[in-house]
Amino acid sequence: MDADQRRLVEETIAEDEASLRAQLEQLRLQAAAADAGKAKPKEAPRQPRRQALPEHMRRVEHRHEPDSTDCQEPGCGRPMTRIGEDMSERLDIVPAEFFVHRHIYGKWACRCCQVLRQASSIPELIEGGMAASGLIAHTLISRGVDHLPYYRQEAINARSGVHTPRSTLAAWAGQAGAALEPLYEVHKAFILACRVLHADETPVKLLDPGAGKKRRAYVWAYARSWHDAVPGVIYEFCLGRGAQYPKTFLAGNAQQG
DSSP states (O other), X not given: OOXXXXXXXXXXXXXXXXXXXXXXXXXXXXXXXXXXXXXXXXXXXXXXXXXXXXXXXXXXXXXXXXXXXXOOSTTOOOBOOOOOOOOOOOOOXXXXXXXXXXXXXXXXXXXXXXXXXXXXXXXXXXXXXXXXXXXXXXXXXXXXXXXXXHHHHHHHHHTTTOOOOHHHHXXXXXXXXXXXXXXXXXXXXXXXXXXXXXXXEEEEEEEETTTTEEEEEEEEEEEEOTTSSSOOEEEEEEXXXXXXXXXXXXXXXXXXX
């Protein structure tokens, strides 16, 4: 190939490259125009809807009216007419309050017969203790439902000037559990009286102070069938998941064997 032929080929290649670049640019502009036509205007962000406050909550009303209900326009001064009102609600809370039940038993005596009469003492969940049933229930719910350890409950109560060592809280829980045992047995009989019983176990971590570590334990759940008119479930804490645990729980029930 001589010099003239080489120059002719190079010019042809240059022209073809320029033509391709022009075509590509035209296609790019067409695609950009098409995308601009399809693009939708961006919607304004939706404002979150605030849920209405429950109707069962106690309402404390605060009335706000102008200092003067006479028209303040120059030359008027006539009494204004109330035509409506605007209302807004704010949620508030009253922190837990400790209070003391003071039981006073009057003593009555007959000086003639030398007889003393006094009302019988009210039975308490923990006889001789300082905790009323409400405080014991609050302690159990805080520990079992809200998962508040006793040392945290001790600190929370201390903020109100109430001294409740964790050992005392644990003792209350143990005594309350013993007092609730008859109710547990009645509930157990109700659960086991169903025709179909469902059972399952869930692993939980158990502190083993002697070994200085944690071990695995299980909470067994026994539930009535969803076909039953009245549902129900009962739980039992066990150290394992072997067959001996449900057998022991179900022992003595005629329907379950």
